[in-house]
């Protein structure tokens with residue numbers, strides 16, 4: 335057994351939402367709710383969100399930036415947890431929403447977002463999606479490419495007023511993150527090079543139906559070095575003076591006991607210090623956090639289905655890559671605890687999922703205390719991109735989302751029914 339897989343006792347709770355605690359009988363409590371009760375009522379697997387912690391995080395994010403830069407807005411990146419109840423928490427706490435594509439526009443509107451507070455992204459926006467965005471009067475459309483400008487111009491001709499937009503600029507920052515999470519390196523598929531951006535700016539400036547509010551940039555995701563995030567400011571500052579600079583998202587979070595992530599103050603300081611140096615005073619700054627807004631407010635509950643002891647002890651649970659693709663897509667490491675025997679130590683095991691792939695491994699080597707069939711496993715920090723990419727692989731019913739707060743647990747997204755799995759078949 336290596337020390338790297340031995341959790342630090344004092345730190346066990348640290349990965350769960352801030353006011354998580356352990357009952358005398360060893361059961362983990364989140365949002366005032368015992369997790370065994372939550373599993374009993376809603377089944378497993380399930381994503382459990384401390385909605386109080388989520389709301390506090392939204393307020394803290396906004397305060398961190400507004401206190402340093404009065405014209406700051408925080409636009410939650412909807413794609414990190416695209417469910418109406420989560421968007422509602424964001425909207426209720428004064429956040430704007432980042433949306434990519436028609437489905438996320440509709441979700442944001444259903445959550446009660448003011449269309450003017452929507453920032454519309456998309457690598458390959460369709461005519462239909464651009465029409466939806468403009469028909470609903472969205473606040474900003476982010477231009478990724480020259481074809482976006484053509485499409486926007488033809489759609490905006492029907493509009494009463496010019497459509498505000500931003501030009502997305504590749505900052506040329508090679509971030510220290512998984513290749514699939516880097517978006518700001520030279521040659522990225524997202525946005526335009528500074529050279530191309532100048533041409534896009536000139537085209538939009540000439541357009542009678544578009545209004546250029548400013549520039550956008552986004553370095554990548556799960557970045558643990560705030561200097562890399564702040565490095566995005568200089569390349570867009572160099573392109574001229576505008577009203578709005580959208581600095582993207584990307585702040586990383588702590589997933590494992592040994593990891594450290596920058597706190598909000600360090601992040602806001604790094605960005606705003608660069609902004610004071612390089613951006614026009616009084617301009618508007620937008621940040622677009624996804625992962626660092628939602629990841630730590632949630633955990634996923636699984637039931638242990640089988641334990642197979644051998645060269646490696648495989649603890650298999652009733653979920654896996656159907657509800658957490660982060661492990662397969664980015665190699666993200668997670669930790670876990672038995673929710674009713676919460677404590678450090680135990681035997682080294684590998685936690686695997688139920689899907690028919692060897693890659694469906696939730697956690698390679700972790701210590702769990704005497705895992706047995708029927709145990710409830712809690713995997714923390716699953717609020718970001720897990721629900722997003724939940725799927726029906728192997729006929730899995732997609733996971734429900736449960737909000738817990740002040741001792742009350744309520745279902746906000748139901749589990750797929752068996753009928754849902756066949757609902758789109760049109761061949762009788």
Ligand SMILES: *Cc1c(COP(=O)(O)O)cnc(C)c1O
Nearest residue numbers: 411555556583584622623624625
């Ligand atoms: C995904 C994305 C974000 C959010 O990134 P996180 O790493 O989740 O904070 C923000 N802006 C854009 C344009 C994105 O594509």
